[in-house]
Structure formats: C-alpha cells, structure tokens
Amino acid sequence: MSAVLWKATLSGHLISAGLSPSTSLEPPVIKQFMLALVLAPIHLLAPAADSWPECRHDPTITERFLPVELINGEPLPATDVLQLVAIDKHYSFVAYYPSGEPPFNGETTLKGPIEQRRADGRVVQSYERTVPAATERMAITDNGQAMGRIFDERIGLISNEGKYPVGLWKQGETRHFNTVFHTARGDGNSSTSITMEKLSCEFEGISGAYAIRWRVDSGRRGDYGYVFAPGRGLVQVIVYKRAGSRPS
Template identity: 25%
Template sequence: MKIYLNPYLIAFLCISIFGSARLFAEDSTTKHKEVDSPVKQRFIPVELFTGAKWDGKHELVMKEVSASTCVTFIGKKRPCSQFQITGPFKTEENNTKIEWRGDEIPYYRRIFKIRESQVESFFTINNSKDGLVRIYDQRKQWGTRTYDGLGSKFPLGYWKQGEVREYNSRRPTRIEIIELDGPDHCLTFRWTIGEGKRRNQDNIYTFCPDRGFTGFRYYNENIRKKK
C-alpha cells in the first residue's frame, strides 16, 4: 500500500528537523565553550627567580646558578642596578619554621648595592612550598635580620591571573598576581607587608625568563601618579 504525504506537511517537518538540529548544535557549542573555557594558570619555576634556563618540567628544584641581572627602578632617573645571585648553599642548622627540610636548608645568596651600600639576602623555598622566602638579610639601615620561612617573597608553583595569597608569618605578607604572563612571558606581582604603609612594604616586581629580576616600583608611588 502506498502512502501519500501532504507536501506542506513534508516541508513543515523538514524545517522543524533542521531548526531543531541547528538549535542543538548551538546549545552544544555554548556548553562546550563553558566547559572547556581555559583558566589562566601558570606554573612558576624557581628558574624564573634566578634567571637560569628552565627545562620545562613542573618541578620546584633549586639548581646551581651563578648569574647577574640589571634591575630597573621604574620611575627613577638612574641606571639599572646589578643584582647577583649564586647558590644554592646550605645552612649548618635550621633556625626557621621550615619543616620540609632538616638542618641543612638550601638557599640562594643575592647581593646588590643601594646608595653605595651592599645588601645581602638568602632565599629558599618556603614552608608551604608555594614561594621563595627570605630567611636572612643584612644591610646598613637594618643591620642583620633573620626570618621564620613562613612567608613568601616570590610566588612558585601553580598560580592564576589575579590570585591573592596571604601568609601568616611574623610579619604578615600578601602576594597578588598583577600580570601572570605579560610580554616576553614576564611575571609581574605585588608584594605587601602588613598594611603596606611604609616604604618598601608595598612593591611591584617583574621577573622575566632567562633574566630573572628585571623591574621594580613602589605601588603607592604608582597610585599617586595616577591621581
């Protein structure tokens, strides 16, 4: 038995099926974008701090380095300052609260001059393993200072754009990612001590691959310029 269909009915069915398929495709595309929308995240290696070559492995390893970099103090009319970093060396005892190592804590030694006075600092991976922290500092205006290793001076590991982390060290510190992956894959972040009201307590730093520390500015001075 032959079945005869109304041509108008056939046209209606075709339009309905095509429209439903198109709607389904649009909905699927939208959901796909939402599910696969990439979160801007970056693995920050120790080598970004030291300026050494990075092998691309997502591992926090303090490899041997002897390097120098020229740091520009943004907003200041003066030549860039030479920073030298060497290490790692090891402490003979652990006077910090870093629990992931025994008495021999590996650290990098960084030296630079400010107003013809030398500044010497020691850096190691912090207790929470998400940053490098200063454990020793010697300079003319402060004398010698030691730190507990619970804070952070430089972010390490996985961080997201705009992420903020706070550290309850002896002097509470805070790191905020300003630009996770800028020009030349440079990293820019804000580092604050307490409320950041004093000089050198609210700074913005830039570090670049194969160079290390490249730029510095006072955050509060930057705000005043904008106003």
C-alpha cells in the same frame, strides 16, 4: 632681547602662572609669578605614572606553574619541578617611582645553592642574594608557594617570608604570609602578600614573563611591583611605597 620679544615672553609666562597678560606687576603679583616659574619645571620633569616599560598581559593564561628558573633566569625545566640549580649570576634591573623620582638602575646577584640553617634548626638549600642594601639568603617556603628570605644580614634569621611566587598560581589571586623576624632584640611579626597581577605577559619582546605586586601589610609598610622574565630573571621594580633604602 628686544622689547617686543620680552613682552611676548612675559605674557606667555603670565598666562602659564594663571595671570592675565595685562596684569599690573605689583609685589604680590610678582611673588605669584616667580613661584609659578619655580614650580613649573618640577611639574614638567615628573614622569607620568605609566612611563615605565609595560609587560603586556596575555589574558588567555589563567593558571600556570612558575618554576624557580623564572627567578634565576636559567632555562625552564621540562617538567613542573621546584629546584635550586647551580647559579652564579648578576642581574640588572631598573626601578621606577610613580612619585616622580628618577629611575634607579640596580643590580642583584644570585649564587648557590648554599646550605643555610633556619630558625627551627633545619638546614636547607638556599641562594645567596646580594641587593644594593644587603646580602640575603633565599629559599623556597615550606608550602612551595614562593621564595623568600630565610636570612638577612641586616636582621638575622627569618621564617615564612614569601616574596617571589613559585609553584602553581592563578591569575589575579592574592596569597598572604605571616613572617617572623628573629632579631637580636627578639622576634617580630609581619604580614605580607603577593598578588598575581599578570600571570603571563610579554616584556621587551620576551613572552612568558610575570608581574606581581608585593605588599608589606604591617610594620614598615611597603608596596612594590616586580617583573621576572624567562632567561633574564628580575628585570623591573616599581616602587609604589618604599619600605627600605633601596628596592630589592
């Protein structure tokens, strides 16, 4: 590198480090300069918090019935009904991190319906769901407001978890669920909530998708965004605060 080019390059780096190009390069200054060189690439590589694909909101939809088919990606039913149709599918999704971590390409599966005994002894229809970290069984909550785990191989049986909304919902509303985890060490309680951020939105050209915010408000607090699209099921996860090892 020529002396002129080297001087111009050095001047540019000094300015980036918040130093004057005429600064004398004494040891403390060199330390500040080298620290700026190390930190600059980290800043440049961190994606903006809104760098993931947007689900464009349709504000004209203020109330809507959400069938299970929005979760499993099957054709939407002709009437407002909650049902677990036969399914055996793989779904690819991308998880994004506002903190700047690289996106995570994940896959989940749904299979069923499969009979599963609940903590209260009743046998219900469920979907077996595999995620990057575990195998679960999911069913419709007793109040018909959501689908949630009733069994997780990492935990055991689970009562009244609401994670993905189904049934009649309104734009912007938040619903809370008091969940009980029946573990080998005894029962544990957790409070979770679902907020309907976009009751109807368009995702990658697909209209009729929806976007939610799911929060764990106690215990291992977590904060996630999910987007489900007709014909595809789960398409996007946004990890605002991670409660476990991988998004699910």
